[in-house]
Amino acid sequence: MEGGAYARLLGAWACQIARSESWVARPLHGSCPKNGRSPSPGGAAGVLGTFVHPNGFGFYLVLVSALFLGQLLFGSGRRRVVAVLGLSIALVLLVGTYTRVAWLGILLVLLVVAILRARLLLVLLPPG
Numbered sequence: 001m002e003g004g005a006y007a008r009l010l011g012a013w014a015c016q017i018a019r020s021e022s023w024v025a026r027p028l029h030g031s032c033p034k035n036g037r038s039p040s041p042g043g044a045a046g047v048l049g050t051f052v053h054p055n056g057f058g059f060y061l062v063l064v065s066a067l068f069l070g071q072l073l074f075g076s077g078r079r080r081v082v083a084v085l086g087l088s089i090a091l092v093l094l095v096g097t098y099t100r101v102a103w104l105g106i107l108l109v110l111l112v113v114a115i116l117r118a119r120l121l122l123v124l125l126p127p128g
Contacts, residue, residue, distance in 0.1 A: 047096035058102025061094045066109045073117070 046054030068090060071083035094102055 046098040047093050049093070054097040055099050055101065058094060058097040058099030059105065061090050061097070062102050062105040062109060065090045065094065065106055066113075069109065069113060073113070 047057060048054055049057040049060070051057040051060065065087055068083045068087040071079050072087060075083055091106070094106060
């Protein structure tokens with residue numbers, strides 16, 4: 001089997017568990033499609049974390065990434081190492097959510113940080 005087949009199999013298995021009567025897996029049931037097909041590209045469900053939908057998890061990861069980015073830029077020593085590790089994990093998970101709005105959100109965060117770090121770029125902003 002190739003990678004996509006494994007992802008489809010894992011997604012189908014997770015939906016079967018979510019449809020069970022288990023109180024632990026019950027919150028996952030809302031993310032399972034009715035027709036047995038996954039709405040995400042490649043047939044794999046987006047990364048959910050403990051959230052019901054990948055969009056919520058994606059927005060959460062944008063906020064967490066912004067905090068780790070601040071620690072990376074302004075922290076020192078051990079905080080910087082933790083920030084690199086945390087930012088790396090958050091960005092990998094963000095890509096796995098298949099949430100395009102969250103991807104745009106992290107690009108906006110990077111743009112704002114770049115503008116604030118290099119105040120010369122503020123001149124390029126339109127007036128008003």
